[in-house]
Amino acid sequence: MDNYETEEQQVEAIKKWWIENYKMVIVAVVVGLGSIIGVQQWKSNKAMNAQNASMQYDQILQSVSANSAEGADQAIVKGIEVLQSDYAGSPYSALASLLEAKKLVEAGKPLEAEKNYHWIINNSSFITLQHIARIRLATLQSAEGKNEEALKLLDVDMGSFKAGYMEIKGDILVSLNRINEAKAAYDQALQAYAAIGANAQILEVKRNDLGNS
Numbered sequence: 001m002d003n004y005e006t007e008e009q010q011v012e013a014i015k016k017w018w019i020e021n022y023k024m025v026i027v028a029v030v031v032g033l034g035s036i037i038g039v040q041q042w043k044s045n046k047a048m049n050a051q052n053a054s055m056q057y058d059q060i061l062q063s064v065s066a067n068s069a070e071g072a073d074q075a076i077v078k079g080i081e082v083l084q085s086d087y088a089g090s091p092y093s094a095l096a097s098l099l100e101a102k103k104l105v106e107a108g109k110p111l112e113a114e115k116n117y118h119w120i121i122n123n124s125s126f127i128t129l130q131h132i133a134r135i136r137l138a139t140l141q142s143a144e145g146k147n148e149e150a151l152k153l154l155d156v157d158m159g160s161f162k163a164g165y166m167e168i169k170g171d172i173l174v175s176l177n178r179i180n181e182a183k184a185a186y187d188q189a190l191q192a193y194a195a196i197g198a199n200a201q202i203l204e205v206k207r208n209d210l211g212n213s
Contacts, residue, residue, distance in 0.1 A: 069124035094120045094129040131161040142172045
């Protein structure tokens with residue numbers, strides 16, 4: 001519009017442009033405001049969901065602390081069901097499932113514990129918790145004699161959990177009497193532990209028991 005000679009011409013040009021484009025401008029403003037409101041609402045809902053999930057998890061912990069009280073176990077199971085169904089994307093759902101799986105193993109219910117581990121692996125959006133669940137599930141399956149199934153479970157991208165994966169893999173291979181493979185797995189686990197500066201004394205004992213040949 002700088003090419004117009006007078007202010008009147010500029011005004012007329014603006015009026016003409018507005019007549020031709022006002023609908024588009026209004027739509028853009030509405031969409032823009034809607035986006036801002038939508039983002040703010042999304043953030044608010046996300047914060048509310050996180051708070052609700054945290055409160056639900058706290059209630060589960062309280063029930064665990066009172067596990068000698070009548071109905072405590074039912075409260076734990078119900079709380080975990082709520083987290084898994086309503087707050088699956090929250091880390092609390094996976095943490096509660098890990099907790100329940102541990103209790104089920106201690107209660108001699110490995111198959112029910114496996115279900116919790118599988119739920120975390122298949123549903124949690126937190127890779128770290130997926131790794132923890134996978135390693136614990138493999139350990140449990142090996143204890144049940146499901147060694148081949150456990151080995152398949154460990155055939156994944158190990159990420160920063162390589163030490164833990166390779167150690168349990170070595171344990172499983174020992175159970176299968178595949179000693180040379182177990183040695184190699186333990187050696188990789190030791191290297192991974194050394195890379196992160198972690199103590200691996202128990203692993204060193206297990207590796208030494210297999211000999212150097």
